[in-house]
Amino acid sequence: MSDVLLKVEGLKKYFPIQRGVFKQTVGHVKAVDGISFEVKRGETLGVVGESGCGKSTMGRSILRLLEPTEGVVEFEGKDVIKMSKHTMREMRREMQIVFQDPYASLNPRYSIAQTLMEPMVIHQLHTPSSRMERVRTLLERVGLDPDYAKRYPHEFSGGQRQRIGIARALAVNPKLIVLDEPVAALDVSVQSQVLNLLEDLQKDFNLTYVFIAHDLSVVRHISDRVLVLYLGKMAELATSDALFEEPLHPYTKALLSAVPVPNPDVKRERVILQGDLPSPANPPKGCPFHTRCPVVMDVCRSQVPEWKEVKENHLVACHLYN
Amino acid sequence: MSVMGGTEVTPVKAIPAKKSFGARLSKSMREFPMVYLGALIVLLLIVVALFAPYISHLNPSAQPNNGLHADGTPVAPNAQYIWGTDELGRDVFTRVLYGSRVSLEVGIFASFISLVIGTTLGLTAGFFGGFVDTLIMRFTDTVLAFPFILFAMALVAVLGPSVTNVFIAIGILSWGVMARVVRGQVLAVKEFEYVQAERALGASTGRIMFKVILPNVLGPVMVLTTLSVGFNILAESALSFLGIGVRPPTPSWGSMISEGLQTMSFAPWMLWAPGLALLISVLGFNLLGDGLRDILDPHSVTH
Numbered sequence: 001m002s003d004v005l006l007k008v009e010g011l012k013k014y015f016p017i018q019r020g021v022f023k024q025t026v027g028h029v030k031a032v033d034g035i036s037f038e039v040k041r042g043e044t045l046g047v048v049g050e051s052g053c054g055k056s057t058m059g060r061s062i063l064r065l066l067e068p069t070e071g072v073v074e075f076e077g078k079d080v081i082k083m084s085k086h087t088m089r090e091m092r093r094e095m096q097i098v099f100q101d102p103y104a105s106l107n108p109r110y111s112i113a114q115t116l117m118e119p120m121v122i123h124q125l126h127t128p129s130s131r132m133e134r135v136r137t138l139l140e141r142v143g144l145d146p147d148y149a150k151r152y153p154h155e156f157s158g159g160q161r162q163r164i165g166i167a168r169a170l171a172v173n174p175k176l177i178v179l180d181e182p183v184a185a186l187d188v189s190v191q192s193q194v195l196n197l198l199e200d201l202q203k204d205f206n207l208t209y210v211f212i213a214h215d216l217s218v219v220r221h222i223s224d225r226v227l228v229l230y231l232g233k234m235a236e237l238a239t240s241d242a243l244f245e246e247p248l249h250p251y252t253k254a255l256l257s258a259v260p261v262p263n264p265d266v267k268r269e270r271v272i273l274q275g276d277l278p279s280p281a282n283p284p285k286g287c288p289f290h291t292r293c294p295v296v297m298d299v300c301r302s303q304v305p306e307w308k309e310v311k312e313n314h315l316v317a318c319h320l321y322n
Numbered sequence: 323m324s325v326m327g328g329t330e331v332t333p334v335k336a337i338p339a340k341k342s343f344g345a346r347l348s349k350s351m352r353e354f355p356m357v358y359l360g361a362l363i364v365l366l367l368i369v370v371a372l373f374a375p376y377i378s379h380l381n382p383s384a385q386p387n388n389g390l391h392a393d394g395t396p397v398a399p400n401a402q403y404i405w406g407t408d409e410l411g412r413d414v415f416t417r418v419l420y421g422s423r424v425s426l427e428v429g430i431f432a433s434f435i436s437l438v439i440g441t442t443l444g445l446t447a448g449f450f451g452g453f454v455d456t457l458i459m460r461f462t463d464t465v466l467a468f469p470f471i472l473f474a475m476a477l478v479a480v481l482g483p484s485v486t487n488v489f490i491a492i493g494i495l496s497w498g499v500m501a502r503v504v505r506g507q508v509l510a511v512k513e514f515e516y517v518q519a520e521r522a523l524g525a526s527t528g529r530i531m532f533k534v535i536l537p538n539v540l541g542p543v544m545v546l547t548t549l550s551v552g553f554n555i556l557a558e559s560a561l562s563f564l565g566i567g568v569r570p571p572t573p574s575w576g577s578m579i580s581e582g583l584q585t586m587s588f589a590p591w592m593l594w595a596p597g598l599a600l601l602i603s604v605l606g607f608n609l610l611g612d613g614l615r616d617i618l619d620p621h622s623v624t625h
Contacts, residue, residue, distance in 0.1 A: 065518055092524035105515040109537045115516075119523045168519065 005208045006039040006062070006176055011071035013054070013061045017281060029281045031057040032068075033232035036307075041175070044202065044209040046223030046240065048216060048255070052277055054232040055212045056100075059178045062210070063097055064088060075176070093123055096169035100181040102161035106153040112139070112164055113149040119171040138167040143197060159190035163197065170201065178210045183218060195222055216259045220244050225313075228252050231280055231288040234307060238314040248316045250293050287319065295320065357613030363606025371426045374419040382420040383571040385411045396589040406591040408581060414595045417573040421596060424574045425603060428489040428558040429551040435493025437547050440500025445539075447501070448508025449531050459505070466498035474557065475566050483569050492557050496550065503546055507539040514538075541618040545611050552607030559600055575600045 012035075014028035032054045039045045047055050061068045064080060073080040080091060099105040106115055116135045120126050126134055136146035142163040153161060162182060169177050179198070183191040199222065201207060213219045219226055219240075226243045228235040228251065236249040247253045254271040261268065273292045278284050284291050290300040297319055305317045351358045370377065389411020391397060399406040405415035447458035477491035511517065512535065520530050561567035562576025570577065575596040582593030 060518075063522055065521055089524040092522065097519070097522045099515040099519065101515055105519055107516040107520075107534060107538070118520065118525070122523055122525050122529070165519075168523075172523065 003040050004038045005041045005076060006210070007072070007074040008038075008062060009036045009072040009074075011035045011058065011061060011073065012069045013057050013066060014069045027281050029279075030232050030283055031280055032061060033280075033283070035071075035229070035232075035234055037227055037234070037237060039176075039208055039210060041208055042202070042206050043224045044211055044222055046219035046226040047210060047212045047229060048214060048219050048226060049229035049235075050214060050255075050277060052231075052280065053229045054280070055214075055229055056180050058229070059097065059180045059210060059212050063092075063095055063178060065097070093172040094174050095176040095178070096172065096174040097178045097180060098162070098165050098169050098182045100184050102158040102165065102185055103153075105165050106161055108153055111150050111152055112156075115153075115164065116149075116168055116171055119168065123172060125172070134171070138171055139164075141170070141201070142167045143193075157190075159186050159194060162186060162194055166194075166197065166201070170205070173205075174207070176208045176210070178212070180212050181214065182211075184213065184215065191218065198222065216244075216255060228255070231278065231283055233288055234315075234317055235289070236314075236316045236318075238311075242311070242314050246311075246314075248310060248314065248321065249289075249318050250295055250320070251289050254294075287317070354613055354617055356609045357617060360606050360609030360611070360613050363602060364610055367422055367426060367603050367606060370419055371422040374416075374423065378413070378416040378419055380413045380416040382412060382416045382573050384413075387411075389413070396585065396592065398589070399591055405595045406589065408578070408589070408592050409585060414578075414592060417578060418575070418595050418599050421573040421575045421578060421599065422603070424485055424562075424568055424572060425555045425558060425600075427485055428492065429555040429607075432489040432492035432496065432554040432557070433547050433551045435490065436497035436500055436550060437543070439494070440497035441504050441536075441543060443497070444501040444504025445508055445531055445536065448505040448512065449527075449535065455505070458501070462498050462501045465495070466502075468495060470495055470557070471560060471564070474561055475564065478561065478566050483566060485568050485572070488558055488561060488567055489554070492554050492561075496554065496557070500543070500546055500550070503542050504539055507542055508535055511535050511538045542615075545615045545618065548607055548614060549611035552604040552611065555600070555607070556604050 011032055012030070013032040014030050016025040017027045017029060018024065019026045035054075035058055037045065047058065049055050057066060060066045061071075062073050062080075064073075068081055071081065075091065075095060078091075080088070080095075083091060106112075110118070113132065113135050116138055117131050120131050120134065125131075132149070135149050139146045139149060144160060144163055144167075148156075153164070156164065162185075166182075182198070183194050186194060195218065198209070202209060209222075211219065211222055223240045225237065225239050227237045228243070228249065230251050236243065236247065236252045238248075243252065244256060247256055250271075254273050257269060257271040271294060273294070275292045278288070278291055284301075286302045287293070287300040287305050290296045293300065299319050299322075303319070305319045306322055307315060307317045308321060309315050310321045389397060389403070389407045396409055396411070397403055397407045403413045403415065405413070405418065408414055408417070443458050443462065447455040447462075473495055474491050477495070478487055481487035481491065517530060517534060520534050525534070558567060559574070559576030559579065562574040563580045565577070565580070567576055568574050578596035579593060579600070582589075582596060585592050
């Protein structure tokens with residue numbers, strides 16, 4: 001069995017911009033513009049970038065919740081994008097997603113038990129009589145009292161709802177879980193509980209995570225490797241420690257300099273980026289970051305930097321290293 | 323409880339004692355008086371329609387000898403004919419009671435038809451979007467543009483005047499609003515992540531449409547259906563008033579009102595009785611519908 005669980009190559013997702021009475025396509029929002037990476041079994045790949053860089057779109061495209069415009073997504077060697085609807089349905093048992101908003105991710109008209117039984121009913125798992133038992137087991141596994149199975153989402157707090165969302169993802173025994181900013185909407189203390197839960201579950205079930213987030217301290221804690229995205233393109237990919245200790249890409253350096261350090265005596269070089277994120281409908285030529293890069297060079301404005309392995313297992317797309 | 327690296331606060335298990343049914347009911351009635359008043363009227367209407375023969379022992383079509391004065395004019399309300407008689411000597415009270423049957427039947431079945439058509443089209447348009455949505459919505463706009471009375475008249479003329487044809491005609495002309503409302507709700511609900519989650523789990527399209535989206539769309543649908551019963555009762559009365567509704571001698575409030583207009587000067591009860599019945603019935607459904615809207619969606623704009 002190969003080590004690589006998920007392989008993404010040249011993933012692109014463009015959204016057409018339509019204007020006019022006849023819905024003419026006048027342009028595209030290039031949300032994801034050529035992303036390639038591999039995720040090993042049992043690993044956690046963190047994906048970071050500011051809002052609008054395409055992280056969520058990428059996450060959903062991998063699962064085919066959005067149909068990619070181009071690219072290959074291989075799960076255990078099988079191309080997910082090309083699968084028929086029927087095969088895809090089976091495949092959905094292997095890859096699941098946990099959403100960011102605990103208040104929108106649970107059906108308000110279903111009790112928790114019904115929500116957790118949905119995956120079992122859809123895939124006809126377990127006999128109807130044993131499903132409730134499985135629901136109780138799942139609830140226990142995520143740290144909730146199984147007696148609450150009959151309650152409705154509005155009776156739970158945000159943190160509890162996220163746990164339920166995680167339980168739902170686990171119900172089909174997936175191998176891969178895409179987590180789309182799963183703790184962003186939670187209080188910091190609750191965040192740590194949920195993160196610890198995710199780590200425990202990963203160990204127990206040998207899960208592979210694609211952990212999308214914008215909170216760098218969270219990402220550092222939970223990821224093995226981290227991918228930094230900017231405007232739909234890859235900026236840097238390295239192990240968590242390498243990225244945080246020796247960032248290579250100017251954007252990564254800027255991001256890291258913005259992370260608060262709880263020590264008022266520590267003096268840090270703050271890299272403050274000028275300007276705003278360019279529109280993904282009209283990305284800059286050459287390196288997408290050149291409009292805000294503090295060390296921009298002429299070549300950056302015209303040529304797209306190559307994605308290169310600059311150090312061992314540390315890849316960057318930046319002309320500084322070309 | 324399991325300790326998962328951090329304290330898990332177990333929610334309090336003790337459930338506070340529930341108030342008695344009576345206490346909760348009266349609290350609810352104070353908060354939503356409209357709903358209860360409306361519901362009461364609707365209930366009354368249903369009872370009247372079901373038990374008309376037991377409430378009045380008289381025959382709505384009978385033209386007894388003492389129904390008219392010697393000079394042929396209708397008898398004013400008295401001990402025997404509590405709401406008077408009409409031009410043919412028939413008891414107005416009984417006719418109003420039996421008229422509720424027509425009104426209710428048409429109101430309910432027409433609403434049912436428009437509910438089914440409107441919800442199906444609205445769900446389909448909202449869920450699939452794109453070309454399907456445009457196609458269905460343009461069609462809906464067309465139907466909404468039809469002048470209601472004229473088309474209802476034409477339809478009943480073609481189909482023939484019977485209660486069934488009347489509610490079919492009204493039903494197939496009035497589903498437009500429902501379709502729009504349902505579509506709007508579907509568009510909103512569709513974006514919620516629990517719908518995405520269903521897709522991620524591999525649910526079939528049918529399942530998502532009917533088991534996930536539809537139940538979450540029902541609130542406004544219920545309100546609109548209730549209101550539309552009121553509207554359809556009014557529509558039926560309008561058609562009978564114009565003479566293209568149900569055939570005599572079946573009593574209908576609309577035709578009674580039409581007759582009552584002619585005889586207003588010397589037999590005003592012929593106009594008042596069916597008029598008030600119609601007013602109160604439609605009011606009842608409107609109160610119930612509005613009240614439901616208050617309960618289900620307190621944030622809506624009307625107040």
